[in-house]
Amino acid sequence: MLSVLKSIVQEVNTAEDLREALEIIVSRVQAAMNTQVCSIYLQDPNTERYLLMATQGLNKEAVGKVSLGHNEGLVGLVGSREEPINLEDAQSHPRYRYFPETGEERFRSFLGVPIIHHRKVLGVLVVQQRESRSFDEGEEAFLVTISAQLAGVIAHGEATGVIGGRGLTGERARDARFTGVAGASGVAVGRGVVVYPQADLTAVPDKTVEDIESEVQRYQAAVEAVRNDMRALGEKLSSQLRPEEQALFDVYIRILDDSALSVEVISHIQKGLWAQSALKRVVQEYVRHFELMGDDYLRERAVDIKDLGRRVLAYLQKNVQERRTYPKNTILVSEELTPSMLAEVPKGRLAGLVSVRGSSNSHVAILARAMGVPCVMGVFDLPFAQLEGRRLVVDGYNGQIFASPSTELLSFYKSIVEEERQLEKGLEKLRDLPCETLDGHRMKLWVNTGLMTDVVRSLSHGAEGVGLYRTEVPFMINERFPSELEQRDFYREQLEAFAPNKVTMRTLDIGGDKALSYFPIVEDNPFLGWRGIRVTLDHPEIFLVQVKAMLKASEGLNNLRIMLPMISCVSEVEEALHLIHRAHYEVCEEGLNVPMPPVGVMIEVPGAVYQVKELADRVEFLSVGSNDLTQYLLAVDRNNPRVAGLYHSYHPAVLQALFKIVRDAHAVGKQVSVCGELAGDLGGALLLTAMGYDALSMNAASLPKVKSVIRRVTLQWAKDLLQQVMGLDNHQVVKATVDLALKEIGMEHYLRPIRPLE
Numbered sequence: 001m002l003s004v005l006k007s008i009v010q011e012v013n014t015a016e017d018l019r020e021a022l023e024i025i026v027s028r029v030q031a032a033m034n035t036q037v038c039s040i041y042l043q044d045p046n047t048e049r050y051l052l053m054a055t056q057g058l059n060k061e062a063v064g065k066v067s068l069g070h071n072e073g074l075v076g077l078v079g080s081r082e083e084p085i086n087l088e089d090a091q092s093h094p095r096y097r098y099f100p101e102t103g104e105e106r107f108r109s110f111l112g113v114p115i116i117h118h119r120k121v122l123g124v125l126v127v128q129q130r131e132s133r134s135f136d137e138g139e140e141a142f143l144v145t146i147s148a149q150l151a152g153v154i155a156h157g158e159a160t161g162v163i164g165g166r167g168l169t170g171e172r173a174r175d176a177r178f179t180g181v182a183g184a185s186g187v188a189v190g191r192g193v194v195v196y197p198q199a200d201l202t203a204v205p206d207k208t209v210e211d212i213e214s215e216v217q218r219y220q221a222a223v224e225a226v227r228n229d230m231r232a233l234g235e236k237l238s239s240q241l242r243p244e245e246q247a248l249f250d251v252y253i254r255i256l257d258d259s260a261l262s263v264e265v266i267s268h269i270q271k272g273l274w275a276q277s278a279l280k281r282v283v284q285e286y287v288r289h290f291e292l293m294g295d296d297y298l299r300e301r302a303v304d305i306k307d308l309g310r311r312v313l314a315y316l317q318k319n320v321q322e323r324r325t326y327p328k329n330t331i332l333v334s335e336e337l338t339p340s341m342l343a344e345v346p347k348g349r350l351a352g353l354v355s356v357r358g359s360s361n362s363h364v365a366i367l368a369r370a371m372g373v374p375c376v377m378g379v380f381d382l383p384f385a386q387l388e389g390r391r392l393v394v395d396g397y398n399g400q401i402f403a404s405p406s407t408e409l410l411s412f413y414k415s416i417v418e419e420e421r422q423l424e425k426g427l428e429k430l431r432d433l434p435c436e437t438l439d440g441h442r443m444k445l446w447v448n449t450g451l452m453t454d455v456v457r458s459l460s461h462g463a464e465g466v467g468l469y470r471t472e473v474p475f476m477i478n479e480r481f482p483s484e485l486e487q488r489d490f491y492r493e494q495l496e497a498f499a500p501n502k503v504t505m506r507t508l509d510i511g512g513d514k515a516l517s518y519f520p521i522v523e524d525n526p527f528l529g530w531r532g533i534r535v536t537l538d539h540p541e542i543f544l545v546q547v548k549a550m551l552k553a554s555e556g557l558n559n560l561r562i563m564l565p566m567i568s569c570v571s572e573v574e575e576a577l578h579l580i581h582r583a584h585y586e587v588c589e590e591g592l593n594v595p596m597p598p599v600g601v602m603i604e605v606p607g608a609v610y611q612v613k614e615l616a617d618r619v620e621f622l623s624v625g626s627n628d629l630t631q632y633l634l635a636v637d638r639n640n641p642r643v644a645g646l647y648h649s650y651h652p653a654v655l656q657a658l659f660k661i662v663r664d665a666h667a668v669g670k671q672v673s674v675c676g677e678l679a680g681d682l683g684g685a686l687l688l689t690a691m692g693y694d695a696l697s698m699n700a701a702s703l704p705k706v707k708s709v710i711r712r713v714t715l716q717w718a719k720d721l722l723q724q725v726m727g728l729d730n731h732q733v734v735k736a737t738v739d740l741a742l743k744e745i746g747m748e749h750y751l752r753p754i755r756p757l758e
Contacts, residue, residue, distance in 0.1 A: 004032045005142070009149050011288055016281070018157030021150075022054035025125075029146060030056040033139055035127045037107055040115075041068070041075045042123035042154070050075050050124060057128070058102040066099050073097030078112040078124045084144060086111045088134045108132040113143045117151040118380065155381040178382045180354075181644045182399035183365035183375035185750075187416045188352030189394075190329030192387035192403075195341045201283055201309050203335050205385040207274045216266055219275040222315035226308065227256050255308055261286065276316050283309035326350075331392045333384050337364045342371075352394035354401055356382050359644045366677065370448070370457075370699035376401050378644055397751075423749055427704035431462040435707045437689070441715040444695035445703055446504075448675055455497045457700040462707065465501035467623065467697020468563070468675040469494055471546065472509055480518055481542065487549035499557045504623070504675075504697075505550055506602070507543065507576075508536050509565040527637065532566025537575055547583040551594045560597040563623060568605040573618050602675075604628035609657050612664035622665050623697070626676025626684075630654050649678040650734040655687065655726060662692050673697055682709045682750055683738035689715070690722035705750055712745045 008028045015021035022040050030038035037057030041050040044067070052058075052066040068076050077095045078085050090096055090110035098105065107128035115122045125147050127135070135143075196203035209215045230253050255261065261282060268278035283305055290302035329351040334341060337355040342364070353368050353375040360377060368375035374396030382401070393402040393413050402409060436442045446467030447458040458466075474482050474490045482490075495503050511521050511531025523529040536543040547562065554560035564576050577599060584596050601608070601615050604625035608615060616622055626649055631638040633654055636647040648654075658674075665672035673695035678684035680698030685706045688696060698706060721741050725734045739751055 004028075005145060005149065008032070008146065009153075012150055012153050015153075015157070018154070019054070021153060021157050025146075025150060026054045026056040029125070029127065029143070033127055033142065035129050037104070037126070037128035039126045039128075040123060041126065042115075043070075043079065043121060050079065052102070053123070055102075057107075058104055062099065062102045066102055068097060074110060074112060075124045075126065078114055078126075079121045082114050082116065082121060084111065084113040084140055086135050086140055089132045090128070104128065106130055109135065111135040111140060111143060113140075113147045115147050115151050115154060117155045122151060122154055152381070156383055176403040178379050178401050178403070180376045180379035180382070180399050180401070181358075181360050182396055183353065183355075183358070183360050183362070183377040184368035184371075184373060184396050186352075186372065186374035186396045186420060187394065187413050188329065188331060188374040188396070189410065189413055189417060190331040190351040190392060191327045192331050192333050192354075192390045192392045193324070193326055193345075194384060194388045195332060195334045195337075195344075196385075201280045201306070201313055203385065204276045204280045204313070205388040206277050207388050208272045209269075209274045210272075212270055212272070215269050215275050218316065219265060219269060219279070219312075220262075222275070222312045223256055223262065225315045226311045227253055229311065230256070255304060276313060279309060279312055279316065331387075331394055333387050333392075335384060342367065352376075352392070352396070354379060354382070354384070354387075354392070354394060356380065356384055359638055359640060359647070362638075366699070369677070369680065369701060372701035378642075380642075419749070424704075427708060430704055430707050430711070431460065433462075433707070433711070435464075435710055437710060437713055437715045437718070439714040439716065441689070443689055443710055444673075445707060446502075446673070446675075446695055446697035447700050447703060448697050449494065449700075455494065458703075459497070461700045461703045463498075463501075463700065463703060466494065466498055466503040467673055467679075467695060469503055469505045470509070471505055471507065471550075475508060475510070475516055478518075481545075484545045484549045484552075487546060488553045491550050491553035495553055495557050495559055499559050502559050502561055504561040504563050504600070506563045506565050507533070508546055511535055527631070533564050533572050533576060534566060537572065537579075540579055543576075543579055544583050544586075547580050548587055551584060551587045551597070552592060554597065555592055555594050558595055558597075561600060561621070562597055563600045563602060564619075565602045565625070566605065566628075567601040567603075567615065568607050570611065570614050570618065573601055573615060577618065603661055603672075604632070606632050606657075609661060612661055613668050616665050616668045616670040620670070622661070622670060622672040624658065624661055624672065624674045624676065624693075626654075626658070626674055626678040629657065629676070630678075633657060648731040648735070649676075649681070649684060650725075650738070651731040652726075652729055652734065655734070658688070659691050659726070666692060671695070680706060682706065682742055682747060683735070685709060686713065686718045686741075687722050687725065687738070690718035709742070709745070709747055709750075712747070 008025070011028065012021045012024050015024055026038040026040055037055065039055040039058055040053050042053045043049070044051050048070050049067040052063055055063060070076055071080050074085060074090060074093060074095055074097070087093055087110040089108050091108065107130055109129045109132055110126065112124050112126045115125055125143060127143060194205040196205060264282045265278045268281055269275055286305045287302045290305060326345050326349045328349060330345055330349045331352040331354060332341060332345060332350060333354045336357040337353060342350065350373055353364065353373055355364065355377045356379055358364060358377040362377055365375055365377050374394045376394055376396060376399050379401065387403060390403055391405060393405050393409065395401065395413070434442065435445045444464050445462070446465045447463040448468040448470070449455065449458060449466055450470035450473040474487055491505065509532050510516055510519070511529065512527045521530055550560055550562060562580065564573065567573055580599060584594070587594055598620035600619050600621035600623055602623050602625045603609060603612065612622065627638060630647060630649050630651070634646060634651060636643050638647050662672050671694040674688055674693055675697040679688060679696035680702030682705060685696055686709060689710060696706065721738070725737055728734050728737065742748065742751060
């Protein structure tokens with residue numbers, strides 16, 4: 001059964017649309033289970049009724065016409081119970097509902113399983129037979145497995161149809177809504193620009209062209225270039241290969257010479273598709289046919305077709321980047337956004353971000369918050385390739401995007417955009433005012449930086465220093481480890497820009513989700529592996545060069561603080577301090593007059609929470625990395641949108657840990673700050689202030705809002721709120737309590753509980 005299951009999934013994955021996918025499913029499942037009937041009923045989100053969408057065995061005329069209410073018939077029963085129902089005599093069941101147009105009166109036995117995707121019932125998969133019998137355990141298990149495997153494909157197919165403007169019943173779909181995870185707050189209205197990785201056929205967006213002849217020539221030139229590459233490779237390796245191995249290159253050239261493949265690609269181009277999309281469709285169709293063949297040799301030809309497709313695509317994509325245009329209000333869309341993709345958008349044109357993968361704590365989401373760009377992450381079922389050039393709305397408050405929005409919805413969101421612009425202008429007057437409560441409690445507001453572009457934004461928003469400078473940025477934009485001189489120049493810019501205010505530089509923090517192309521770290525569980533201080537202590541040559549660069553950059557400024565990431569035990573601090581003192585001695589030996597800077601540690605590993613006093617005895621300050629601390633305390637990968645709902649900084653365990661850290665640090669007379677995303681959250685900032693933290697470090701865009709909320713309350717008011725939430729045992733109740741408190745002091749505009757017009 002496993003091979004049958006695999007072939008069905010492969011074939012369905014290459015279907016051009018939902019209807020074709022459903023027809024494949026009912027046909028193949030009926031044959032695999034040797035039943036008389038296989039049908040699929042999908043739930044129409046507009047009517048909440050189950051609609052017969054495909055069948056093999058019932059009357060085809062009933063497709064699209066037969067529908068059942070949410071709790072109607074056996075199909076409705078399967079959906080409401082969310083579990084399989086296996087009946088020997090369906091017609092004797094009290095919930096049986098007969099539809100004469102289907103012709104199902106001939107069939108007695110019934111097995112229905114729900115199609116569930118992300119806890120949502122999409123529909124019901126049904127098999128029926130004439131004789132009265134109960135389907136055995138193996139058959140039921142097979143149908144459940146098929147349903148689970150294909151739920152994502154069906155959800156994706158439904159979404160593709162909606163974006164194309166058609167619902168399940170064929171009527172025009174309005175305001176197609178897709179829900180992900182709120183990455184960066186705000187609202188954006190603009191045009192989609194799909195960015196995709198090089199030579200990845202599955203990620204190619206669908207686009208149309210007007211100059212058909214030029215597109216055909218572009219395709220033919222790409223094929224000829226690959227053909228020449230194959231000949232050159234064959235000649236280059238001829239002395240190293242046996243004749244049978246050399247023949248593989250001839251196979252590739254023959255496939256390229258096959259007129260059928262190119263004729264099909266050109267046929268799609270002549271219908272208006274650009275060459276990349278035409279190539280994708282034909283290659284996927286060929287691959288599907290080869291993978292379904294019984295002969296092992298022929299199945300292997302699918303690999304050859306995919307490889308050739310990628311090679312042709314690579315040539316088609318040459319210079320596409322240079323020719324890509326970004327409209328005034330660009331909504332950047334990708335399967336997985338990267339910082340480099342953001343950097344390619346011309347200044348002033350980036351309005352919003354949408355990523356199929358990632359979560360609110362992915363680095364792109366953090367960067368989006370720093371830039372003040374609305375962002376939605378983890379939109380699993382989004383057929384992103386369909387969004388090129390489409391009008392989009394990004395709702396970064398509710399984690400939703402809308403494709404092809406109606407005039408009414410556009411008007412609604414445009415009014416929100418204008419209101420936000422006015423609110424932003426109103427916050428500018430706070431820049432030079434102190435961040436203190438109504439009863440005079442002072443809170444230091446610092447910023448998290450990594451790029452020089454952050455500096456201007458930070459200073460214009462009234463930052464009092466840098467609580468976290470991500471030193472890995474100079475390492476990530478290079479193709480090798482930067483030299484001491486290169487690092488010194490980077491660090492000097494930051495130190496000079498903020499002088500005389502303090503700049504806290506975190507030593508190199510790679511590993512986990514931060515990789516260097518020239519220093520790959522491949523691990524099964526990278527977040528619990530070789531990262532942060534563990535890497536640099538294993539490579540003292542990297543650590544010493546970096547610390548020397550920091551020290552030399554601070555000469556004459558004396559505003560440097562050094563911070564150690566991912567500390568999990570006292571011995572790591574002692575070893576790092578030994579190296580830092582050695583670097584300081586060597587710098588002084590070179591004749592530079594640089595004082596020893598304060599050194600601190602990051603509290604982001606649960607073990608460090610219980611050794612705060614011991615760690616504080618060895619350093620000058622502590623800083624809580626609330627993002628990683630939350631991730632590790634809750635055992636939730638903060639970059640995984642599947643478990644994004646479990647990651648929450650308001651979790652009672654997280655709040656208890658944060659309170660313990662500040663109490664223990666102050667007990668030994670050491671300052672402690674927070675440099676995670678919680679510091680830039682309005683409610684989080686109030687709770688951290690009440691706990692007694694000495695400074696909050698956040699992205700520049702959050703700074704004015706945090707200053708505004710702190711200046712609206714007294715310290716006692718914040719402490720009363722803290723006492724109230726510390727007695728709660730559910731993060732959702734904590735969040736609701738904090739939001740209600742923010743509304744009471746007039747901060748509801750920054751919460752934006754937007755609900756789209758129905």
